[in-house]
Amino acid sequence: MPAAEAELLDTWNVRGMRGTGTHHFVVKDIFVPAERTVLQAGAPLLESGPLYQFPRRLLFASGDAAVALGTARGCLDAFFDLAGAKTPRSMQATLRDQPAIQATVGRSEAQLRSARAFLIESVRDI
Numbered sequence: 001m002p003a004a005e006a007e008l009l010d011t012w013n014v015r016g017m018r019g020t021g022t023h024h025f026v027v028k029d030i031f032v033p034a035e036r037t038v039l040q041a042g043a044p045l046l047e048s049g050p051l052y053q054f055p056r057r058l059l060f061a062s063g064d065a066a067v068a069l070g071t072a073r074g075c076l077d078a079f080f081d082l083a084g085a086k087t088p089r090s091m092q093a094t095l096r097d098q099p100a101i102q103a104t105v106g107r108s109e110a111q112l113r114s115a116r117a118f119l120i121e122s123v124r125d126i
Contacts, residue, residue, distance in 0.1 A: 001036070006026065041057075058126060082095065
């Protein structure tokens with residue numbers, strides 16, 4: 001159904017999640033043809049290929065995991081920019097040049113790449 005046929009309710013008043021576009025909405029007297037609906041879990045499959053047999057919960061979970069990995073990548077990238085320019089008070093070197101920072105960033109980078117590889121491999125295997 002066209003979004004214009006729904007009444008959006010102004011109920012989404014939270015901090016930090018405005019970008020999700022989550023809203024409550026109301027529809028009245030709307031006909032939605034069967035081909036525009038989503039079947040409930042457990043309904044007979046319309047297609048038999050492996051993509052269509054992927055459990056819906058896992059599909060959403062893998063998407064959520066990808067968003068989390070993208071957020072983590074953005075955080076590391078932002079820290080790289082900061083570390084190259086910031087010299088902490090009473091120190092001579094930038095954050096980038098400090099061994100403890102390098103070790104922490106290295107571990108963080110390895111964990112992020114490992115998590116990404118694990119997600120991709122798991123989805124491919126499923």
